[in-house]
Structure formats: C-alpha cells, structure tokens
Amino acid sequence: MPDYADLGLQLAWPLAIALSWMAGELIFRWTALPRIAVYGVAGFVFGNLAAGYLPPSESKNFMLLANLGFGLILFELGYRINLRWLRNNPWIVATSLAEAALTFAAVYWVATACGMEALPAALTSSLAMSSSPAGLLRVLNEQGAAGQVTERAMHLTALNCVMAVFTFNVVVGIGVFQTSGDLPHAAGSSLLVLFASSVLGALFGALVPLWLRLIDAARDATLAFALAVVLLVAVTHVLQFSPVLAALTFGLVARHRRIALAPAQRNFGVLGDLLAVLMFFFVATKVEVEHLGGGILLGVLLVLVRGLVKVGVCTAFARVSGISARKGALSGLALTPISVFAILLMEQTRWIGVDLFDSLAPLAAVMLLLDVLGPVLTQRAVVWAHETRHIKEA
Numbered sequence: 001m002p003d004y005a006d007l008g009l010q011l012a013w014p015l016a017i018a019l020s021w022m023a024g025e026l027i028f029r030w031t032a033l034p035r036i037a038v039y040g041v042a043g044f045v046f047g048n049l050a051a052g053y054l055p056p057s058e059s060k061n062f063m064l065l066a067n068l069g070f071g072l073i074l075f076e077l078g079y080r081i082n083l084r085w086l087r088n089n090p091w092i093v094a095t096s097l098a099e100a101a102l103t104f105a106a107v108y109w110v111a112t113a114c115g116m117e118a119l120p121a122a123l124t125s126s127l128a129m130s131s132s133p134a135g136l137l138r139v140l141n142e143q144g145a146a147g148q149v150t151e152r153a154m155h156l157t158a159l160n161c162v163m164a165v166f167t168f169n170v171v172v173g174i175g176v177f178q179t180s181g182d183l184p185h186a187a188g189s190s191l192l193v194l195f196a197s198s199v200l201g202a203l204f205g206a207l208v209p210l211w212l213r214l215i216d217a218a219r220d221a222t223l224a225f226a227l228a229v230v231l232l233v234a235v236t237h238v239l240q241f242s243p244v245l246a247a248l249t250f251g252l253v254a255r256h257r258r259i260a261l262a263p264a265q266r267n268f269g270v271l272g273d274l275l276a277v278l279m280f281f282f283v284a285t286k287v288e289v290e291h292l293g294g295g296i297l298l299g300v301l302l303v304l305v306r307g308l309v310k311v312g313v314c315t316a317f318a319r320v321s322g323i324s325a326r327k328g329a330l331s332g333l334a335l336t337p338i339s340v341f342a343i344l345l346m347e348q349t350r351w352i353g354v355d356l357f358d359s360l361a362p363l364a365a366v367m368l369l370l371d372v373l374g375p376v377l378t379q380r381a382v383v384w385a386h387e388t389r390h391i392k393e394a
Contacts, residue, residue, distance in 0.1 A: 012054050013054060016042070016046045016281070017277060017278055017281050019042065020038070020039050020042035020043065020046075020281045021039070021277045023038050024036075024038040024039050024042075024277070033376060033379075034138070034139050034142060034375035034376060034378075034379050035138075035142065036134075036135060036139070036276065036280045036375050037371070037372045037373075037374075037375045037376055039276075039280035039281045040280050040281075040283075040284040040339065040371035040372055040375075041284070041371075041372055042281055042284070043280065043281040043282060043283065043284025043285045044284045044285070044287055044368065044371070046281075046285060047284065047285030047286070047288065048285075048287075048288060054285060062278065062282045063282070063347060064233075064234075064237060065275060065282075066275075066278060066279040066282045066283060066344065067233050067237060067243055067344060068229070068230055068233050068275055069134075069272070069275030069276055069278060069279035070133075070134055070233075070243070070244075070247075070279060070340065070341075070344055071229045071230070071232065071233040071243050071246075071247040072226065072229050072247075072268045072271070072272050072275060073133050073134045073137050073272075073276075074133055074161075074243075074244060074247035074248045074251065075225065075229050075247045075248070075250055075251035075254075076137060076251060076268070077136075077137055077154060077157065077158055077161075077248065077251060078158065078247065078248040078249065078250060078251025078252040078253075078254075078255070079251035079252070079254060079255045080154055080251075080255070081154070081155060081158050081251075081252055081255065082151075083252070085151075085155070086155065089321060089322060091317060091320050091321035091322070092152065092155055092156070092321055093159065094317065094321075095156065095313065095314060095317040095321060096155075096156050096159035096160060096163070097163075098313050098317065099156070099309065099310055099313040099314060099332070099335075100129040100160055100163045100164070102309050102313055103125070103128055103129050103306055103309045103310060104125040104126060104128070104129050104167065105125075106305050106306075106309050107121075107124060107128040107302055107305055107306055108121050108122060108124075108125040110298075110302060111124055111125065111298070111302065114298050114301070116298075119171070119174070122171045122174075123168065123171050123172070123363075124302070124363045124366075126164055126167040126170075126171050127164060127168060127338065127341075127342040127345065127346075127363060128302065128306045128338070129160055129163055129164040129167060130160050130161055130163075130164030130165075130338060130342065130345075131153075131156070131157040131160050131161070131335040131336070131337060131338060131341070132157075132337040132338050132339060132340045132341040132342070132374065133158070133161060133248075134279065134280070134337070134340040134341065135336075135338070135340060135341075135374050135378065136153060136154065136157050136334065136335070136337055136378055137154070138276055138280075138375070139375050139378045139379050139382075140153075140378070140382065142379075143379060143382055143383070143388035143389075144388055144389045145382040145388045147382075147385060147386075147387030148323050148327055148331075148385070148387075149323075149330045149331050149334060149381060149382060149385040150382055150385075150387050152314075152323070152327075152331040153331050153334035153335060153378075156314070156331065156335060157335060158248065158252075160335070161244060161248060161341065162245065162248070164341075165194065165242060165244050165245055166194060168345060169191070169193060169194055169242070173191070193240070193241055193242055194242055194245055196239075196241055197236060197241040197242040197243070197244075197245040197246040197249070198245050198246070198249045200232070200235065200236065200241065200246050200249075201232065201245060201248065201249030201250040201252075201253070202249050202250075202253050204228055204231075204246075204250045204253075205249060205250045205251070205252065205253025205254040206253060208221075208225065208228045208250075209221075209254055211224070212224055222269065225254070225268075226268050226271060228250070229247060229250065232247060232250055233246075233247065244344075244345065279340060280340065280371075283339060283340050283343040283344065283371075284339070284371055286343050286347070287339075287343070287367050287368045287371070298365070299363070299365025299366045299368075299369060300365070300369065302363075302366050303366055303369050303370060303373075306338075306366075307332075307333075307336060310333075310335050310336075311329050311332035311333055313332065314328045314329060314331045314332030314335075315328045315329040315332060316328075318331075327385060330381040330382075330384055330385045331381070333377050333380070333381040334377070334378045334381035334382065335378075336370060336373065336374040336377040336378060337370060337374030337375055337377075337378055338366070338367065338370050338374060339368075339370050339374060342363065342366075342367055343367060
C-alpha cells in the first residue's frame with residue numbers, strides 16, 4: 001500500500017504552485033491585478049497560514065529553481081539596457097546615484113532613530129536602495145509597456161541593482177569581520193565575489209554570441225541564452241558568487257555583441273513563465289509571520305520613506321534628464337517592487353553562514369507589503385503614463 005502521508009508531502013509544493021497559478025490567472029482576468037502579486041499572496045498563505053503543509057526539506061531545490069527564474073529576468077533586463085543612451089544622457093546615471101544614496105541615508109536614519117542597531121539598519125538600507133527587476137519586468141511585459149517611463153524605470157532598476165548588491169555585500173563583509181575577525185573571509189564574501197561574478201558574466205556574454213555566430217544560429221538565440229543562463233546561475237550557485245551581477249552582466253555584454261533576439265526572448269516564453277510562478281510563490285513563503293515580530297509599524301514607515309525618496313528624486317531630476325516632472329514621478333513610482341530581489345539576496349548570504357531573516361523584522365514587513373503593493377504601483381505607473389496597450393486608464 002502506498003504511504004499517502006509521504007505522497008502528500010511530495011506533492012505539496014507542485015500542488016500549491018499550480019493553485020497559485022490558477023488563482024493568478026482568474027484574478028488577473030477579473031480585476032486586472034498583476035499576476036505576480038497574486039502569486040506572492042498565495043506563497044505567504046501557504047507558507048504561514050497553512051503551516052506545515054509545505055515540507056521544508058524541498059525548499060533547497062525550489063531555491064535553485066527560483067534563482068534560475070531570477071537569472072533569466074536579470075539577463076533580459078541587462079539585454080535591454082542601452083549603454084549608449086546612458087552615455088548620451090548622464091543625468092539618468094546621476095538620478096540613479098542620487099536616488100540610491102538618498103534612499104540609503106533616509107532609511108538608515110529612520111531605522112536607527114526607531115531603535116534598530118547600526119548593522120541591521122545598514123543592511124535594511126542597502127536593500128531598500130534596490131528595485132526588483134523581477135517585479136518590474138514581469139509587470140512591464142504583462143502590460144506590453146513601452147515608452148519613456150518604461151525605459152527609464154528599467155535603466156534605473158539595473159543601476160540600482162548593481163549599487164545595492166555592492167553596498168549590501170560590503171555591509172555583510174563588515175558584519176562578518178566584526179563577528180569573526182577574519183579579514184580574508186570578510187573580503188571574500190564581498191568585493192572579490194562581486195568582481196568574480198561580473199567577470200564570469202562578461203565571459204558568458206562574449207562566448208555565447210561567438211558560439212551562435214559559429215553555428216549560424218544568432219537569429220533565434222532564445223534557447224541558447226536560456227541554457228547559458230541556467231549554466232551561469234548553477235556555476236555561481238556552486239562557487240558562491242553573485243548570480244545577480246553575473247546574469248545582469250551576461251545580458252549587458254550579449255546585447256552589445258549585436259545579437260538579434262527572437263520575439264520569444266521576452267520572458268523566455270513558457271520556461272520563463274513557469275519559473276516566474278515558482279519564483280514569486282517561493283520567495284513569499286520565506287516571509288514568515290514570526291519574522292514580522294514588532295517590526296510592522298517600522299516596516300510601513302520605511303515603505304513610505306523609501307517610496308517618497310525615489311519618487312521625489314526622480315521628479316527633481318526629470319526636466320534636466322529630458323522628461324516632464326509628471327513622468328519623472330511615475331518613473332520613481334514604477335521602482336516600488338523590491339521583494340524578490342531582497343529575499344534572494346538575503347538567501348544567498350546563508351551560503352557564507354550569515355542568516356539575516358531573524359534580525360531584520362522590519363525588512364520582512366517591508367517585503368510583505370511590497371510583495372503585493374509593488375507590482376500594483378508599477379502597473380499603475382505605466383497605465384497613468386499611457387504606455388501600456390493592455391489596460392486603459394479609467
């Protein structure tokens with residue numbers, strides 16, 4: 001006789017993910033809310049309210065799959081970055097630098113003023129600098145968005161990711177050094193890892209287009225790039241590098257090797273859609289009720305401060321960078337998502353023996369709020385900017 005209890009545990013994750021996808025499709029059709037917001041809610045419900053349903057023993061396998069899905073999105077974001085535009089309009093880079101720096105400073109000041117210790121406050125602030133490429137791109141592609149706000153939001157997100165990963169790893173390195181006194185270990189967990197990850201991504205970005213030219217398959221490179229991203233993420237996972245920088249650099253270099261991508265490249269087709277459902281569901285299960293603790297009020301405050309700084313800076317730099325103040329504000333609003341990026345980055349610190357979830361309760365509250373609110377605000381930003389062909393402004 002089969003062991004039905006064991007069979008149920010083996011089917012728990014696939015069944016929960018399938019139900020999340022079904023809920024996402026239905027709610028999107030009924031309300032036009034972004035699918036990924038529904039996946040996030042479902043993940044939190046299955047991870048907390050249905051306590052014990054999802055066996056933790058399977059979590060590692062889904063963590064790797066979530067990183068693969070994130071790697072595909074990072075590659076696509078990197079591929080869509082136009083370095084020539086950034087060179088011709090340096091005010092976009094200036095906007096990103098000012099917005100990231102002021103976000104860090106504002107969140108750090110509020111967090112420490114509310115009683116957080118310096119190191120957890122710095123970690124929270126470094127993650128608050130970022131915007132999630134996963135949340136942004138999935139919504140933009142879902143809505144068919146194109147225009148000034150869309151392009152600016154993508155470029156600012158890519159720049160924010162690089163600065164956030166750099167700052168986060170520096171702060172983690174300082175924390176490792178403070179607790180262990182081992183300077184080589186601290187350095188290895190920060191700057192050297194970032195450098196190696198970027199070099200590895202650039203190497204893939206140079207070699208894969210070369211291979212495609214040799215076999216005369218550059219016109220339909222979707223499968224080749226997908227397999228290369230899978231391999232790159234797996235390598236960075238094994239070597240304990242940063243898949244974020246590696247995949248982003250891969251896409252950036254590949255674009256400027258002049259490879260023309262097929263239409264299926266957006267979201268990487270069915271593979272990208274499947275991994276996106278899994279990724280948004282999985283990361284939401286990592287936000288546990290116990291992590292929230294007494295941090296919900298501070299979390300709400302940090303969400304407001306972060307949002308005001310991003311919108312305010314983008315608005316202030318709008319005219320000098322070539323757009324209206326209204327579109328600048330909408331660009332800042334589109335940068336709201338953070339959850340997937342922050343959770344996967346924190347998960348990666350466990351590779352070096354640093355568990356941040358228990359010490360960053362306010363950040364858990366931030367991620368819970370923005371897991372749902374972030375994609376909705378990004379959607380509204382492109383709708384209000386009249387840059388989407390799927391949803392019309394009421």
